[in-house]
Amino acid sequence: MDTKQKVFEICSAAKKASYEYAARSTKEKNHILSSIANALKENSKEILEANARDIALADANGVPAHMLDRLALNGGRIDGICDALRSLVSLRDPVGCGEVFSTPGGLWIECQRAPLGVVAIIYEARPNVTVDAAALCLKTGNAVVLRGGREAANTNLVLINVMKKCISECGQNPDILGFIEPGEGHESANALMSARGLVDVLIPRGSKRLIDAVVNNASVPVIETGAGNCHLYVDASANIDMALNIAVNAKCSRPAVCNAIETLLVHKDVAKDFLPKFAEATAGYSLELRGCEQTLRIVPEAKKASESDFETEFDDYILAVKLVSSVEEAVAHINKYNTGHSEAIVTNDEQNAEYFRKYVDAAAVYVNASTRFTDGGEFGFGAEIGISTQKLHARGPMGLTALTTQKYLIRGNGQVR
Amino acid sequence: MDTKQKVFEICSAAKKASYEYAARSTKEKNHILSSIANALKENSKEILEANARDIALADANGVPAHMLDRLALNGGRIDGICDALRSLVSLRDPVGCGEVFSTPGGLWIECQRAPLGVVAIIYEARPNVTVDAAALCLKTGNAVVLRGGREAANTNLVLINVMKKCISECGQNPDILGFIEPGEGHESANALMSARGLVDVLIPRGSKRLIDAVVNNASVPVIETGAGNCHLYVDASANIDMALNIAVNAKCSRPAVCNAIETLLVHKDVAKDFLPKFAEATAGYSLELRGCEQTLRIVPEAKKASESDFETEFDDYILAVKLVSSVEEAVAHINKYNTGHSEAIVTNDEQNAEYFRKYVDAAAVYVNASTRFTDGGEFGFGAEIGISTQKLHARGPMGLTALTTQKYLIRGNGQVR
Numbered sequence: 001m002d003t004k005q006k007v008f009e010i011c012s013a014a015k016k017a018s019y020e021y022a023a024r025s026t027k028e029k030n031h032i033l034s035s036i037a038n039a040l041k042e043n044s045k046e047i048l049e050a051n052a053r054d055i056a057l058a059d060a061n062g063v064p065a066h067m068l069d070r071l072a073l074n075g076g077r078i079d080g081i082c083d084a085l086r087s088l089v090s091l092r093d094p095v096g097c098g099e100v101f102s103t104p105g106g107l108w109i110e111c112q113r114a115p116l117g118v119v120a121i122i123y124e125a126r127p128n129v130t131v132d133a134a135a136l137c138l139k140t141g142n143a144v145v146l147r148g149g150r151e152a153a154n155t156n157l158v159l160i161n162v163m164k165k166c167i168s169e170c171g172q173n174p175d176i177l178g179f180i181e182p183g184e185g186h187e188s189a190n191a192l193m194s195a196r197g198l199v200d201v202l203i204p205r206g207s208k209r210l211i212d213a214v215v216n217n218a219s220v221p222v223i224e225t226g227a228g229n230c231h232l233y234v235d236a237s238a239n240i241d242m243a244l245n246i247a248v249n250a251k252c253s254r255p256a257v258c259n260a261i262e263t264l265l266v267h268k269d270v271a272k273d274f275l276p277k278f279a280e281a282t283a284g285y286s287l288e289l290r291g292c293e294q295t296l297r298i299v300p301e302a303k304k305a306s307e308s309d310f311e312t313e314f315d316d317y318i319l320a321v322k323l324v325s326s327v328e329e330a331v332a333h334i335n336k337y338n339t340g341h342s343e344a345i346v347t348n349d350e351q352n353a354e355y356f357r358k359y360v361d362a363a364a365v366y367v368n369a370s371t372r373f374t375d376g377g378e379f380g381f382g383a384e385i386g387i388s389t390q391k392l393h394a395r396g397p398m399g400l401t402a403l404t405t406q407k408y409l410i411r412g413n414g415q416v417r
Numbered sequence: 418m419d420t421k422q423k424v425f426e427i428c429s430a431a432k433k434a435s436y437e438y439a440a441r442s443t444k445e446k447n448h449i450l451s452s453i454a455n456a457l458k459e460n461s462k463e464i465l466e467a468n469a470r471d472i473a474l475a476d477a478n479g480v481p482a483h484m485l486d487r488l489a490l491n492g493g494r495i496d497g498i499c500d501a502l503r504s505l506v507s508l509r510d511p512v513g514c515g516e517v518f519s520t521p522g523g524l525w526i527e528c529q530r531a532p533l534g535v536v537a538i539i540y541e542a543r544p545n546v547t548v549d550a551a552a553l554c555l556k557t558g559n560a561v562v563l564r565g566g567r568e569a570a571n572t573n574l575v576l577i578n579v580m581k582k583c584i585s586e587c588g589q590n591p592d593i594l595g596f597i598e599p600g601e602g603h604e605s606a607n608a609l610m611s612a613r614g615l616v617d618v619l620i621p622r623g624s625k626r627l628i629d630a631v632v633n634n635a636s637v638p639v640i641e642t643g644a645g646n647c648h649l650y651v652d653a654s655a656n657i658d659m660a661l662n663i664a665v666n667a668k669c670s671r672p673a674v675c676n677a678i679e680t681l682l683v684h685k686d687v688a689k690d691f692l693p694k695f696a697e698a699t700a701g702y703s704l705e706l707r708g709c710e711q712t713l714r715i716v717p718e719a720k721k722a723s724e725s726d727f728e729t730e731f732d733d734y735i736l737a738v739k740l741v742s743s744v745e746e747a748v749a750h751i752n753k754y755n756t757g758h759s760e761a762i763v764t765n766d767e768q769n770a771e772y773f774r775k776y777v778d779a780a781a782v783y784v785n786a787s788t789r790f791t792d793g794g795e796f797g798f799g800a801e802i803g804i805s806t807q808k809l810h811a812r813g814p815m816g817l818t819a820l821t822t823q824k825y826l827i828r829g830n831g832q833v834r
Contacts, residue, residue, distance in 0.1 A: 370829075
């Protein structure tokens with residue numbers, strides 16, 4: 001059997017099992033999650049052994065240190081995964097929530113949240129995502145098909161077996177958790193992208209290259225996540241201390257995450273005051289500044305920014321800097337280069353704040369706060385499947401509701417039209 | 418300039434104008450709609466002359482009568498279009514609606530509905546859709562790019578010019594209404610499907626072939642509408658008179674629309690009573706029945722159904738009929754063949770009703786009412802851009818809210834993470 005056939009069989013089995021699973025109660029679904037938390041803890045030894053094999057192999061293959069770190073599990077990290085599962089149990093199940101209304105003709109219409117069906121996720125070598133993503137889908141009554149990075153293959157196989165066993169022991173069909181072994185090349189990912197009618201939504205989690213490949217090639221519905229070319233604009237009226245504090249936080253607290261800023265826009269009237277202080281405040285991070293011509297006159301140690309620097313999500317201690325003459329110019333720059341993730345202004349001018357809020361086209365628009373808050377946990381959703389940078393279905397941090405659709409349930413007593 | 422370049426230029430102009438238009442007030446947007454209603458009425462003569470040229474050309478090219486009817490305008494139909502515009506003015510604008518919450522760290526978060534940006538619509542030769550679709554998008558703060566069927570080219574050109582003039586006179590940039598002349602072949606449609614970054618959502622309205630082509634080829638986000646392979650299941654416990662009334666209505670009141678049924682599933686215990694009565698009740702419609710073997714034994718005048726009959730949206734006075742032994746068998750058949758549109762059961766058994774509601778995977782699930790009610794107007798939405806048969810973003814009849822996304826607007830006083 002070739003790869004495509006194998007993938008379609010796994011998806012088809014998940015689809016068949018999904019109808020039954022979609023009707024399960026919150027109690028039944030929570031029971032699966034609790035069982036998985038217990039079982040992962042009990043099987044820690046086996047999980048860590050498999051993970052050690054993955055790490056050794058990846059290390060031998062020259063996988064860089066920061067990727068090895070994401071791949072690595074230990075007792076503490078397994079406890080963290082189990083804690084997350086238990087928190088998920090306590091969250092409200094969106095399935096069945098909704099509104100009811102009646103029509104003049106006497107129809108009683110309930111618009112309820114319902115599971116999507118089969119959610120497929122393509123992700124990189126992060127074993128915590130294997131459990132986390134599966135649990136979010138199972139909590140919301142969805143079947144799930146996972147295709148993780150090949151460097152985590154041994155770890156994932158053990159995790160999947162533990163979870164499938166729990167699902168069976170809870171009386172459910174283990175086909176609701178499908179796992180696609182990565183194999184060589186992109187064949188299995190391509191097959192997933194084309195599994196129309198079997199996959200209700202595909203969520204790519206990972207690099208921009210992965211996400212672009214999925215968006216351009218998938219015929220199944222996709223939710224785009226992740227890419228964040230975020231900006232901070234320091235207005236002429238800004239409180240400079242607040243602006244410094246926010247700028248340092250937004251860039252340097254965790255530069256590799258999607259809600260960190262990549263470009264700093266500074267109003268020319270405050271640049272001479274602000275930029276030298278900012279350069280000083282970030283010296284300890286060895287932050288590399290890439291500035292426009294005007295920036296270079298104020299911060300001569302900065303490198304010259306090219307056009308492509310304004311298009312780049314550096315995910316590193318690098319920041320593009322540009323001086324602007326107005327909030328309008330700042331917003332025009334943002335709407336040209338941003339990826340629709342998170343954008344912030346520091347200002348004491350209410351009109352400029354309002355202009356920024358109205359005209360910036362992004363999932364999250366901040367006034368006087370750091371972009372780093374764009375996160376399901378920070379927004380109080382309790383769990384997050386990713387941050388959507390698209391406009392359809394879900395935009396911004398996606399909680400459990402983003403893993404559901406709606407269903408109109410109509411009752412009559414013989415009405416015809 | 419080639420077709421692709423032309424399409425991209427129109428979309429790019431719409432995109433640029435969309436940022437400004439997205440911030441317009443409900444009053445300003447309503448003013449445009451009212452002006453268009455007045456202007457269409459005033460320009461009726463020119464519109465009808467252009468329409469007469471389209472009709473003559475289409476007739477000469479052998480376009481079938483039912484398509485000519487959809488293409489044709491007259492005074493009454495223009496009045497109807499103007500009335501629809503005025504109703505739209507009175508509907509609540511979803512933009513800016515939403516919820517607010519605060520975080521323990523003191524951030525104030527507003528989650529507001531916001532325009533999508535640029536909505537592109539590919540549709541067939543129906544001039545009323547040109548005005549209707551444009552108006553729905555303009556009401557919700559979106560720029561719109563229309564690509565209508567070539568048979569309506571003359572009519573559309575006049576309609577577009579009238580609308581663009583109104584937009585300008587209301588002080589807005591007329592680029593928010595883009596119009597793509599159909600030309601020959603599929604080039605312009607293909608260009609629209611690939612206008613990533615310029616088109617925020619593409620809605621195909623028309624034949625299954627058009628919708629499939631868009632879904633399979635588009636790299637821009639798509640909302641699928643329309644295809645309806647709908648079913649009615651007559652349960653063993655059904656009130657036979659009610660079942661007859663609903664079945665006749667669901668099939669024969671307007672067989673060409675997407676919420677009409679294509680297959681009738683009948684429990685074997687009531688088939689001998691129900692089917693002959695149904696055949697008699699539909700005799701006046703010359704309804705052609707295509708039945709399973711068991712059906713043929715009860716209604717010998719029916720033709721034999723093939724597998725493909727159960728997969729087909731006939732859109733005509735043809736109905737597939739199948740006998741089943743249980744609600745479970747009926748639901749399994751529906752979930753295998755349906756397009757996720759509308760499904761109904763007639764029953765007096767509460768357990769069977771509940772099973773049907775829970776397990777059928779469709780946008781609208783009816784108990785004891787006709788599938789024909791799946792419609793924005795019937796559901797009380799006041800306007801409808803189409804009926805979504807997909808699960809992401811919108812499912813079922815799409816009102817104004819389906820033409821919006823959400824935007825998180827966050828205010829702080831210097832918070833960092």
